[in-house]
Amino acid sequence: MSETLTDRLPATRRVLSIALLLAGLGAQQAHAGLFDDEEARRKVDDLSIKSNERLDTVAKGQMELANQIQALRDENARLRGQVETLNYELEAAKKRQQDFYVDLDGRLRKIEAPVASGTDAAPAGGSQQAPAESPKKVASDPATETREYEAALNLFRANKLKEAAAAFEAFAKAHPDSTLTPNAYYWLGNAHYALRDCKKGIDAQRMVVSKWPAHAKAADALLNVATCQQELGDSKSARATLEALLAKYPESSAANAARQRLKK
Known part of the structure; x- marks a missing residue:
């Protein structure tokens, strides 16, 4: 029995149908793959x-932080420069104050010198009576x-x-x-005060006031005592010292400073 054309036709149709179906599925998969690639690229771009x-x-x-750090550095450098300038000006002011006091000391000594010379010259009139007087002390050398x-x-x-304090004390x-000894005690007190040793400063200044109350530096020494007492936190004693200064030396320049302090 031979197979006729009529028998072969349905089989051919089935093969074509399957082929078309497979082709359609492949096209859908290709389209889906293309869609997936575009979505992935879009996500990557995002x-x-x-x-x-x-x-x-x-x-x-980071740029703003770097700018802020640089600004802080510049400000720190500016402030450091101001501190150095202020320290220099403070040291210069202290030096000027010391020079002023030293100059004032020299002027006072010139005023005091004629008085001392007159006192030394008084016994010169009676050389025959000198041996009858009490034994003299060892003569000092004014130049030394x-x-x-x-x-x-x-x-x-x-x-x-420190060296100045030791030298004044030794003198x-x-x-x-x-x-010159009252002056030495006065400057000894100032040296101790500058060294922040107010107790020793008070002792030295009080020596001037107690032993040489009529000395030109006595009023200033008493003012310095009040300053040291204030530094030590003893406001009551400082006020009492200022009041004593006004009572003993009312016409002195130190008394004017004492009045100003008592008003505060």
């Missing part, structure tokens, strides 16, 4: 844009005293306070009756 935006934000933040005193004063002027012990 992530790239967001990443770039974040990087730009971070970069801007002046050199020692000036050396101590120069140390104070050079702001060598006062070596020459207790010198006309």
Whole structure:
């Protein structure tokens, strides 16, 4: 039995149908694959844009932080320069104040010198009666005293306070009756005060007031005592000292300063 054309036709149709069906499925898969690639690219582009935006934000933040750090450095340098300038001006002011006091000391000594010379010259009229007087003390050498005193004063002027204090103290012990000894105690007190030793400063200034109450520096010494007492936190004693200054030396320049302090 031979197969006729009529028998072959249905089989051919089935093959064609299957082929068309497979072709349609392949086209759908290709379309789906293309769609998936575009979606992935779009997501990648979105992530790239967001990443770039974040990087730009971070970069801007870092730049602002760097600018702030530089501004702080500049401000720190400016403030450091101001501090150095103020320290220099403070040291210069202290130096000017010391020079002023030293100059004032020299002027007062010139005023005091004629008085001392007159006192020394008084016994000269009766040389025959000199042996009948009480035994004389060992004669001092005014030139030596002046050199020692000036050396101590120069140390104070050079702001060598410890050395100056030691020199003034040594001078006062070596020459207790010198006309320069009250000055030495006065500057000894100032040196101790500058060294922040107010107790020793008070002791030295009180020596001037108690032993030489009529001395030109006595009023200033009493004012310095009040300053030291205030530094030690003893306001009551400081006020009492200022009131005593006004009572003992009402016409002195130190008394004017005392009045101003008592008003506060």
